[in-house]
Structure formats: C-alpha cells, structure tokens
Amino acid sequence: MALIPAPAGTRLARKTLIALTGALVLMVSLLSGVAGAHGSTTDPPSRNYGCWQRWGSDFQNPTMAQRDPMCWQAWQRDTNAMWNWNGLYREGVAGNHQAAIPDGQLCSAGRTENGRYAAMDVPGAWTAATKPRQFTLTVTDQAKHGADYLRVYVTKQGFNPLTTSPRWSDLEQVASTGRYAPAGTYQVAVNAGSRTGRHIVYVIWQASHSDQSYYFCNDVIFQ
Numbered sequence: 223m224a225l226i227p228a229p230a231g232t233r234l235a236r237k238t239l240i241a242l243t244g245a246l247v248l249m250v251s252l253l254s255g256v257a258g259a260h261g262s263t264t265d266p267p268s269r270n271y272g273c274w275q276r277w278g279s280d281f282q283n284p285t286m287a288q289r290d291p292m293c294w295q296a297w298q299r300d301t302n303a304m305w306n307w308n309g310l311y312r313e314g315v316a317g318n319h320q321a322a323i324p325d326g327q328l329c330s331a332g333r334t335e336n337g338r339y340a341a342m343d344v345p346g347a348w349t350a351a352t353k354p355r356q357f358t359l360t361v362t363d364q365a366k367h368g369a370d371y372l373r374v375y376v377t378k379q380g381f382n383p384l385t386t387s388p389r390w391s392d393l394e395q396v397a398s399t400g401r402y403a404p405a406g407t408y409q410v411a412v413n414a415g416s417r418t419g420r421h422i423v424y425v426i427w428q429a430s431h432s433d434q435s436y437y438f439c440n441d442v443i444f445q
C-alpha cells in the first residue's frame with residue numbers, strides 16, 4: 223500500500239503547505255524582530271514607515287507601481303528597508319549630523335546600513351500627508367529608548383521634492399526640543415510658517431539609551 227504514489231494533487235497540496243509554513247515562520251520571525259526595536263516618525267508618516275504601513279501586507283501587488291510609485295521602487299530596491307522601517311539610524315554621530323550625512327542623502331541617513339535605505343533618497347511623488355501649517359508631529363518609539371531631543375526641519379518654500387533630494391541648505395529648522403522620558407510616542411508642535419504646497423519635513427530623533435540618531439523624511443502637503 224505504501225508504494226502506491228499519492229495522487230498528484232495531494233503531492234502538490236503537501237508541497238504548497240510546506241512552502242506556506244516556511245513563509246509563515248519567516249514572516250513571524252521578521253515581524254517579531256521588528257516589533258521590539260527602534261521607531262520612526264508615524265504622523266506624518268516617514269517614507270520608510272508609510273510604505274510599510276500601506277503595503278506591508280500586500281507588497282507584491284503590481285498596482286502599487288501606479289498607485290504609489292515611490293513605494294514601489296522602494297520595495298523593489300530592498301524589502302529589508304521596508305521590514306526594518308524602524309531601523310533608519312546611525313550610531314556614534316556625536317551630534318555632528320551634517321558632517322555624518324552628505325547632501326542629497328538625508329533621507330537615507332547617508333546611505334546607512336550599507337545603503338539599505340537608498341531608495342528613500344529618490345525624489346518623486348511620494349505619498350504625502352495633508353497638514354495644516356501648524357500641526358503636531360509624532361515619533362513612535364517602540365523600543366522606549368527615550369529622546370535627548372527631537373529636531374524638526376522643513377524645506378524652504380520653492381524647494382521641489384518631486385525633482386530634488388534635499389541638501390542641508392534646503393532645510394530650515396522649525397522646532398527643537400529637550401529630553402523626553404522613555405515612552406511609546408513623542409510629540410512636538412510644528413509651525414511651518416507661510417509655506418504652501420508639497421514639502422519635506424525632516425526629523426532628527428536623538429535616542430537616549432546610546433548615541434543612536436534617527437533621520438526621517440516625511441512628505442507633506444500644506445493646505
């Protein structure tokens with residue numbers, strides 16, 4: 223009896239089940255690895271967080287190429303940047319952010335992690351959050367690192383995020399905070415002045431547990 227081969231359909235089903243189980247184990251380990259660590263701007267969403275939030279459960283959907291093309295190119299370039307949306311940081315910068323990050327590479331934190339986040343530097347029609355010119359920005363800290371400070375910059379009026387990856391000189395600082403005790407979220411009031419239209423809000427989160435500095439590009443459209 224044991225020598226009678228299983229019908230082809232059964233064998234296929236068994237192979238599929240094994241493949242699915244393997245994929246599920248991989249997903250669970252990736253997601254649980256992400257869950258306890260680091261953080262990002264979540265409102266407005268950073269490029270890295272927004273692409274994971276919108277497409278993490280549907281990242282192979284080819285309609286992303288039309289509906290959210292900058293996320294599509296990011297997912298195509300390095301899925302690890304998306305699964306690790308909360309790991310966009312550098313270590314040991316000692317507060318010299320401008321020295322550590324070259325112009326044109328602000329959104330990838332100077333191609334940190336061997337360029338894992340390089341797709342964040344590509345200019346284009348990133349999905350942008352509509353915001354009033356005075357709004358509250360939220361950084362989510364899953365790891366409860368705390369913050370020595372948050373610094374918030376906005377691109378100067380006239381800067382075009384559709385065609386240009388920002389330089390430091392394209393930014394104006396609009397907020398700078400003191401320390402935050404470790405918590406799940408940190409908020410800061412932002413006043414973007416008289417700006418209108420599409421802008422990049424750039425955030426530096428200096429974590430307190432060690433010299434770990436996070437850098438986020440957040441696309442907004444001011445009403």
Ligand SMILES: [Cu+2]
Nearest residue numbers: 259260365367
């Ligand atoms: Cu961390």
